[in-house]
Amino acid sequence: MIWLTWRQFRTQAAVMFAAVAALAATLAVTGPQLADLYRAAGSSLVDRLSNSDQSVYYAGLVVVLAVPAVIGMFWGAPLVSRELETGTHYLAWNQGVTRTRWLATKLGLGAAAAMTAAGLAALAVSWWSSPIDRAVNGGGATDTYFPRLDPVAFAARGVVPMAHAAFAFVLGVALGLVIRRTLPAMATTLVVYAAVQITVPMWIRPHLAATDRTTVPIEPGGAPISIQEGAKEIVTHPEVPGAWVTSQQTLNAAGQPAPVPSSFADCLHTESGPPTLQQFDRCLADLGALGYQQQVTYQPAGNFWTLQWAETGLYLGLALALTGFCTWWIRRLT
Template sequence: MIWLTWRQFRTQAAVVFAAVAVLAAVLAVTGPQLADLHRTAGSGLVDRVSGSDQSLYYTGLLVVLAVPAVIGMFWGAPLISRELETGTHYLAWNQGVTRTRWLATKLGLGAAASMTAAGLTSLAVSWWSSPIDRAVNGGGATDTYFPRLDPVAFAARGVVPMAHAAFAFVLGVALGLVLRRTLPAMATTFALYVAVQLVVPLWIRSHLAAPDRTTVPIEPDGAPISVQDEAGQIIAHLDDVPGAWVTSQQTLNAAGQPAPVPSSFPDCLRTESGPPTLQQFEGCIADLGALGYKQQVTYQPAGNFWALQWAETGLYLGLALALTGFCAWWIRRRVT
């Protein structure tokens, strides 16, 4: 049964693992030079990365983020839906193999291959990007590169991509079982996986580890301050906490209570000739600070990276196990 499953699965697996091997080879050639540059430049590395290495940095991010989605669509969704669609599952069940063992073999082999492919890709990209990640966490400029805790970079580092791949694969299998058609299962797998990948960083990830909280005075010489919209929403930038992921902010009045900025503040920022000058902006900020307003910032410090990694890994593996149980129930009760 394992050999038959592998024969059915080997073409898709070969394509993905070949692509991973090519990427790993490119990273292995260029990575040592980047590491040497970091040893020389330290946090200044972010200003000295070549254009080709910068392109490779973003390519690595995109590849690691895409691998679980590709696995779910092209490995998970067709794995069983193709057999249900053509009716070949009846032949397999008449060869002395129960449907439960048939499902377990396909899920076990596919999930192991999925986690291996995602793990190898993440390992290669994380190793290559580690000099840039260390430079950013050490206080290097972050306008071009993401801190490891940034929602984009976080999903492309460490062990989380392996859990993402396992979840995407089992999600594809489950949808294939339910829909019994390959193309609809592939499209639905992609849509649901992307939806989950948006929901988790927006509403769940920040609660997987205890955050830190700080209160920043609103004053021209304090933490960098910007104004987000015409209503005068204040944004404080924690330049003194490199690598942090700011999850929420709120403005506090002189009594320490959440409150909007006074209406006089947006009016202060408006001029007939357009945006205020730097001197005018600092004057408005100073007036707001004089009224006792402060900015409370909630953030995940860079040191929480691995705590969040393991917590999210457990979350996705738990979802994958739940979907596995659903598949086992569905194939026994609903598939005929």
């Protein structure tokens, strides 16, 4: 059964592992030079990277983020739906192999290959990007490069991509079992996986490890401040290198959450257009004089591996739950 499953699966696996090998080879060529540059430049490395380095950096992110989605669509969704759609499941389940064992073999081999492909891609990208990650965590400019805890970079580092791949694969299998048609199952897998990838960083990941808080004074020359929602919301950018800011709120003089007073918007209003830098600083000084401060909640850089292992456990748990669902569902199919 294992040999038959591998023969049916080897083409998809060969394509994926060839793409991962090509990525690893590309990174291996430029990786040592990047490490040497970091040893010489330290946290200023991000200011000395070339456009080609930046392109490779973003390409690595895209590839690792895409691998689980591709696996779910092209490995998971057709695995059973193709059999059900063409009717070949009747033959497969009447060859002396129970449908439960048939499914378990396919799920086990597919999940192992999915985690291996995603793990190798993540390992290569994490190795190549490690000098940039260390530079950013050390206080290097972050306008172009993401801290490791940033939601975009986090999903392309460490062990989390392996869990994402396992979940995406089993998700595709489950949706294929329910929908029973290959193309709709592939499309639904992509939509559901994308929805989960948006939901987890926004509402779940921030609570998987203890956060830190800091209170930033609102004053000219302090932490960079930007204004949003027509001067109704203040956003500060405190000096917490490598951290992931999960939320922030404005506090009044009593230390209680409060909206920005309307007087601040009136102060910034000019008939000639946007306020000048001098006017902006004066309005900030007036707001600070009223006792307003900004409270920032963030995940510190040191929580990277805590969050990695916690999210890995979360996605593997979801994959196991979907595996149980698949086992139950396939037994009731007629």
